[in-house]
Amino acid sequence: MAKSVFQTSGLLKSFQMGSLEVPVLRGIDLQIREGEFVAIMGPSGCGKSTLLHVLGLMSSASGGEFKAWGEDVGRMSQGQRTQLRREKIAFVFQRFNLLGVLSAWNNVAMALKIRGEHRDHQVSEALEEVGLAEKVRFKPGQLSVGQQQRVAIARALVCKPAVLLADEPTGSLDSENSRIVLRLMRRLHDSRAEQTTILITHNPLIVDCADRVLEMIDGRIRKA
Amino acid sequence: MWLCLANILQRKLRAGLSVLAVGIGIAMLIVLVSLSRGSIAEVVQRWSSIEAQLWVFPRSVDVITAKGDYIDDRVMERIQAVKVNDEPIVSGVFGVFKASLQMAGQEQSVWGIDPDDLEAVTGKHKIVTGRAFDADRYFKKLVAEKRGGRRDYDPESISEGELARGLELIIDQRLAEAAGAKIGDRVGMLGKEFRIVGIVQTGVPARVLAPLEVIRCIKGVTRARSTFYFVKIRKGIEAVAAQEALAQALPSLRVERTGAFAAILGESVAIAIIIPDVVCGISVVVSFLFILLTVYTMVLERTKEIAILRSLGASSGFICRQVVFESLLISIGGIVAGTGLAYAGKAAIEGIWPLLTVDIRAEWLGLAMVVGLAGGLLSSQIPAWLAVRTDPLTALNVE
Numbered sequence: 187m188a189k190s191v192f193q194t195s196g197l198l199k200s201f202q203m204g205s206l207e208v209p210v211l212r213g214i215d216l217q218i219r220e221g222e223f224v225a226i227m228g229p230s231g232c233g234k235s236t237l238l239h240v241l242g243l244m245s246s247a248s249g250g251e252f253k254a255w256g257e258d259v260g261r262m263s264q265g266q267r268t269q270l271r272r273e274k275i276a277f278v279f280q281r282f283n284l285l286g287v288l289s290a291w292n293n294v295a296m297a298l299k300i301r302g303e304h305r306d307h308q309v310s311e312a313l314e315e316v317g318l319a320e321k322v323r324f325k326p327g328q329l330s331v332g333q334q335q336r337v338a339i340a341r342a343l344v345c346k347p348a349v350l351l352a353d354e355p356t357g358s359l360d361s362e363n364s365r366i367v368l369r370l371m372r373r374l375h376d377s378r379a380e381q382t383t384i385l386i387t388h389n390p391l392i393v394d395c396a397d398r399v400l401e402m403i404d405g406r407i408r409k410a
Numbered sequence: 411m412w413l414c415l416a417n418i419l420q421r422k423l424r425a426g427l428s429v430l431a432v433g434i435g436i437a438m439l440i441v442l443v444s445l446s447r448g449s450i451a452e453v454v455q456r457w458s459s460i461e462a463q464l465w466v467f468p469r470s471v472d473v474i475t476a477k478g479d480y481i482d483d484r485v486m487e488r489i490q491a492v493k494v495n496d497e498p499i500v501s502g503v504f505g506v507f508k509a510s511l512q513m514a515g516q517e518q519s520v521w522g523i524d525p526d527d528l529e530a531v532t533g534k535h536k537i538v539t540g541r542a543f544d545a546d547r548y549f550k551k552l553v554a555e556k557r558g559g560r561r562d563y564d565p566e567s568i569s570e571g572e573l574a575r576g577l578e579l580i581i582d583q584r585l586a587e588a589a590g591a592k593i594g595d596r597v598g599m600l601g602k603e604f605r606i607v608g609i610v611q612t613g614v615p616a617r618v619l620a621p622l623e624v625i626r627c628i629k630g631v632t633r634a635r636s637t638f639y640f641v642k643i644r645k646g647i648e649a650v651a652a653q654e655a656l657a658q659a660l661p662s663l664r665v666e667r668t669g670a671f672a673a674i675l676g677e678s679v680a681i682a683i684i685i686p687d688v689v690c691g692i693s694v695v696v697s698f699l700f701i702l703l704t705v706y707t708m709v710l711e712r713t714k715e716i717a718i719l720r721s722l723g724a725s726s727g728f729i730c731r732q733v734v735f736e737s738l739l740i741s742i743g744g745i746v747a748g749t750g751l752a753y754a755g756k757a758a759i760e761g762i763w764p765l766l767t768v769d770i771r772a773e774w775l776g777l778a779m780v781v782g783l784a785g786g787l788l789s790s791q792i793p794a795w796l797a798v799r800t801d802p803l804t805a806l807n808v809e
Contacts, residue, residue, distance in 0.1 A: 239803055244720075244721060244802055245803055265725070265726075268720075268723060268724075268725055268726075269723075269725075271721075271723045272722070272723025272724075272725070273723070276722075277721045277722075279721075279806065283714070283717075283718045283721070283806060284718075285715055285718060286715075287416040287417055287419075287420045288412070288413065288416055292413075292416075296413065296719075296722065297722050300722050300723055300724045300728060341722075
């Protein structure tokens with residue numbers, strides 16, 4: 187049986203808004219195993235992105251249990267969480283979040299640079315894999331939205347992360363580009379045997395791509 | 411490194427203005443320090459050519475302006491008579507009567523000296539054009555004749571024609587070049603027209619030398635009096651021991667070693683050094699506040715970029731280094747621009763005021779570099795702290 191990557195039990199997350207505490211995650215029980223391609227769907231405001239940020243160690247849970255690769259995340263320091271994120275997790279965002287001042291090549295290279303393992307051939311391979319070998323010198327503003335998202339995918343995958351977290355990766359794309367991006371993500375997932383992909387989306391096309399679709403509503407997972 | 415460079419190039423005008431602001435601060439630092447220290451060093455260097463070890467002057471005399479009481483030349487006999495262990499220590503004494511004139515756009519110090527003491531004052535510096543003043547000792551002999559062994563004489567007894575023969579000057583080469591003066595030119599001083607009769611190599615203690623008795627006569631000082639004296643001590647006598655002996659013998663006068671002139675001058679012009687130093691300090695601080703503001707604004711503008719780096723796993727140290735690098739890049743640009751501006755400033759100052767010395771030394775450039783880098787480093791601390799505290803999720807959600 188594949189190893190557990192993330193395991194949560196009664197996971198809570200709330201935000202303080204003035205004197206008011208707003209609960210967003212209301213007890214998430216979840217297990218994600220190595221190599222899975224999991225989609226999380228649900229209406230806006232149900233807590234999908236918050237869950238993704240907690241899983242991606244960008245945000246801390248307010249309560250409950252959360253284990254990543256068997257380690258209790260609640261006991262980790264900020265530095266340990268940053269290190270774990272750097273070594274094992276990559277993000278793809280709805281708005282791409284590329285560095286506008288850098289070329290496509292340098293955007294991808296930056297992810298390696300942060301890990302201290304910059305190798306030119308890895309950058310070239312990653313951009314080739316997403317079909318942008320010809321656009322390496324282009325800055326994000328010179329690329330179409332579909333191409334920008336492909337650069338963001340190349341940046342996420344160049345470090346060969348254990349987990350890829352994608353937050354509405356097709357949210358800013360038209361249907362044609364959405365189809366291209368989802369197929370690309372599935373293909374890249376399949377080509378990396380141990381990679382786990384967790385994707386948040388409203389896009390019904392994902393049903394054909396994902397191994398498992400989870401539905402979230404009001405801060406809870408409704409069905410698996 | 412490319413991210414820092416790309417970010418700076420993204421806002422070329424703002425980065426350029428920051429570099430210029432730092433450059434101006436650095437240039438002011440280099441030029442003002444080089445000007446104040448350079449001018450003092452140049453005067454001290456000129457004083458080193460005097461062939462005398464001690465310097466005697468009234469306590470009331472201001473070293474820079476030479477304003478104060480004159481000393482009666484009879485003190486020269488007392489100086490000559492000073493002994494240590496019953497051995498005479500003085501081999502020669504000569505007096506200087508100070509005056510001033512306007513030349514090359516600024517006030518020049520004029521040393522009235524006895525024609526026979528010219529070599530002791532000019533040292534190894536030779537007259538390159540013309541001749542020494544009062545070469546045939548005409549005026550010196552004339553005054554001696556008028557005194558007739560008395561201490562005083564009637565200045566009215568010297569006719570305009572007799573005085574005119576003594577109205578001669580020697581100037582140094584740098585002043586001659588600055589004023590475009592040549593042999594035979596006439597220069598006004600103390601209401602009289604002096605002729606330039608000689609030009610001496612640059613490096614003599616006073617840029618203008620004139621016959622002692624002529625200056626005294628025009629100023630109506632008919633008794634033999636001087637502003638200060640230089641004392642040559644005998645070989646084998648320690649200057650410090652001779653200084654102590656003279657100071658004991660002449661308690662109303664101040665006795666200093668000529669080698670200590672730099673320190674005495676430093677004391678006298680301390681305020682003239684402190685003011686440029688304070689101006690430098692303020693300009694450098696303002697320049698670096700400009701960097702702080704620039705980098706601070708850059709960080710505020712780029713919270714999203716910092717959040718992206720965070721999402722890629724960038725540590726606090728990595729984020730901090732980006733901010734510090736940017737600040738240092740601006741500082742390095744400022745140091746390079748400031749050094750260029752400093753040399754341009756030196757050329758401009760020395761072009762407009764040719765007698766000012768802007769002596770840009772490696773040590774001042776080194777100081778500017780250290781100040782520039784330290785300032786850049788310090789200026790980046792608040793923005794770096796702010797960058798590290800950026801909440802990545804809030805920043806990523808702001809569109």
